[in-house]
Amino acid sequence: DSLGFMVELLGADHPLVKQIMSGKMPEARANELIEGTKLKDVAFRKELAGGGKQAIESSTDPMIVLARLIDPKARELRKRFENEVTGVERTNYAKIARARFANEGTSVYPDATFTLRLSYGAVKGYMENGKRVTPFTTLRGLYDRAANFKYQFPYNLPPRWMEKKPAINLSTPFNFVSTDDIIGGNSGSPTINKNGELVGLIFDGNIQSLVGDFIYDESVNRAISVDVRAMREVLRKVFGANEIADQLAK
DSSP: OHHHHHHHHHOTTSHHHHHHHTTOOHHHHHHHHHHHOOTTOHHHHHHHHHHHHHHHHHOOOHHHHHHHHHHHHHHHHHHHHIIIIIHHHHHHHHHHHHHHHHHHGGGSOOOOTTSOOOOOOOBOOEEETTEEEOSEEEHHHHHHHHHHTTTOTTSOOOHHHHHTGGGSOTTSEEEEEEOOOOTTTOTTOEEEOTTSOEEEEEEEEOGGGGGGGTOOOTTTOOEEEEEHHHHHHHHHHTSOOHHHHHHHHO
């Protein structure tokens, strides 16, 4: 698909396209690259890494050759994009934000934009396709889901997790959702309760939160946190990291 998109966007007569496609159709060229590369071979990758820059520059592996062809143009386009698009957006976003706050004052709150920010909300489920989604999942649900898919990728669990299953309290809350509006850069932030105690760690949002750049709907928009109780349980029972678990309990 990527090769086909490149041909469609740049045109079959573009010099870079001619170099990459070697006179072949996108699907045929993609198959040729995938079947011809040795990058899936661990020994080859180690040899390549050991040889450093010189090994990469002299490699005849089709994927390495492809990367060498694309890299200069990709860097050029990235620099242009940063200067002409993201840089302009960043500058004007600040102007728009200042205008909004000048007009609306503190009645609106800012997006996270990877800056310090306190977001608030409540742990609360929601309705999806006519069914109630409860606010909490459990470690039991993790194992059940893996079993339902016969432990096949990407639902398989690491061997250590399977070995330690008998020792784990499977009723331990695993993840929970809340009405926090985290669009714009809150992933990795601690989730604290009204007493200032650590209760989780924000890491994602549900699919309904994807429109958060434009609108927030409290009825379905949810932030997802991993529960600190699951962190402590897994740290102790799966990894034996009792010291870290003790710190999370303070």
